Amino acid sequence: VFAGPAAGLALTSAASFLQALIAFASFCLAASATYAINDAVDRKADATHPTKCRRPVARGAIGPAAAVAFGSVLGLSALVLSALMLNRTATLVLLAYFVMTLTYSMLLKHLMILDVIIIATGFVLRAWAGSAAVGVVTSKWLVACMFTLCLFMGFGKRRCELAMINNKDDAGRHRTTLTHYTPDLLNHLITVSAGIAVMTFLLYTLDETTGSAIFAKEHLFYTLPIVVYGIFRFAMLTESGAYSGPTEIVLRDKGILLAVLFWTAIALVVAYEKSVFGPEGLAGAFSWVG
Numbered sequence: 631v632f633a634g635p636a637a638g639l640a641l642t643s644a645a646s647f648l649q650a651l652i653a654f655a656s657f658c659l660a661a662s663a664t665y666a667i668n669d670a671v672d673r674k675a676d677a678t679h680p681t682k683c684r685r686p687v688a689r690g691a692i693g694p695a696a697a698v699a700f701g702s703v704l705g706l707s708a709l710v711l712s713a714l715m716l717n718r719t720a721t722l723v724l725l726a727y728f729v730m731t732l733t734y735s736m737l738l739k740h741l742m743i744l745d746v747i748i749i750a751t752g753f754v755l756r757a758w759a760g761s762a763a764v765g766v767v768t769s770k771w772l773v774a775c776m777f778t779l780c781l782f783m784g785f786g787k788r789r790c791e792l793a794m795i796n797n798k799d800d801a802g803r804h805r806t807t808l809t810h811y812t813p814d815l816l817n818h819l820i821t822v823s824a825g826i827a828v829m830t831f832l833l834y835t836l837d838e839t840t841g842s843a844i845f846a847k848e849h850l851f852y853t854l855p856i857v858v859y860g861i862f863r864f865a866m867l868t869e870s871g872a873y874s875g876p877t878e879i880v881l882r883d884k885g886i887l888l889a890v891l892f893w894t895a896i897a898l899v900v901a902y903e904k905s906v907f908g909p910e911g912l913a914g915a916f917s918w919v920g
Contacts, residue, residue: 631657634761637772639901646764652715653763656724657756659708664731666701670694671735680794681874719762727755742807746784753780771834778830782823782861783876786868789816790879793871813869820868824861831857849900853893860889 631654632641640646669676669687676688686692705728712721731752739745754777761768788811795808835851863885864876873879880886 631756631760631763633757633776634766634768634772635764636898636901637769638761638764638766640764640766642902643764649716649763650760652711653720653724653760656708656712656716656720657727657759659704659711660724660728661731663701663703663705663708664728664735666697666704667732668735670697670701716763717765720759723755723759723762727752727759730755740806742810745807746781746788749784749787750777750780753777771830771837774830775827775834778823778827779861782820782827783864785816785819785823786864786879787875789813789820789868790871790873790875792816793869794874817869820865824865828854828858828861846900846903850897853896856889856893856896860886860893863889 632650635641635646635650641650669685671694672682673687673694676682676685679688682688687694687697708728709721709725712724716724730748734745734748734752738748754773757772757776758768761772788808792808792811792813832851832854835848835854838848863883864879867873867879867883867886873882880890
């Protein structure tokens with residue numbers, strides 16, 4: 631949600647930051663709503679999973695009806711908060727996200743390949759809503775970079791699930807598409823999507839037709855080694871069977887976590903260098919060296 635406002639240099643304004651924060655809260659409520667409802671729908675399949683079996687609905691601590699009711703309240707709260715505090719575009723994007731994720735839970739997650747595309751699209755909608763909330767035009771490059779990266783991570787999630795369950799029959803009981811996804815196919819899809827993600831980021835940094843008036847995005851070209859390291863390490867870890875998905879990899883693996891934090895810090899410096907170091911940016915700040 632904060633990606634669009636950050637790229638559009640809108641977070642330095644207190645009013646814009648508040649709008650982005652409200653959009654973030656709205657999407658937290660909407661995502662939590664769909665997870666609660668999805669857990670009720672998937673309770674039997676989750677009960678066969680090594681880690682998801684500990685979820686409240688799957689282990690019987692919360693009834694499915696209560697989970698659906700709780701999810702409905704959260705979803706309604708998200709829409710009301712957005713409608714009252716955000717503009718129409720951001721609210722419509724939130725509504726589209728909510729409907730799409732519910733449709734995913736009920737139907738689309740059973741369709742191979744499309745299931746991962748829907749997941750990646752969900753992250754694009756988050757970024758779009760964040761941009762709309764602060765009045766920033768959503769960059770096509772932001773959409774392309776986020777979609778391709780999340781597509782890569784989505785196929786990585788499926789590879790994690792196969793590696794963790796390590797039994798085709800059990801995997802099929804947990805998620806029907808896992809009976810059709812094979813390790814070789816997922817390795818191929820991960821390789822292709824990783825290459826597309828790296829190339830999209832590279833083309834974005836080298837494109838001289840957009841973005842130069844906002845910040846010197848060409849400087850992000852020099853973060854390419856960090857991007858390549860993070861993507862390749864992530865691909866390696868998906869085959870280990872030690873992680874249930876992308877979130878666990880990012881939060882538990884020190885190499886990935888450091889790469890994300892390091893790249894984010896550099897990107898923020900590049901984007902906001904004029905705000906921090908003055909009109910001449912980093913070049914002016916270090917002009918005394920010459």
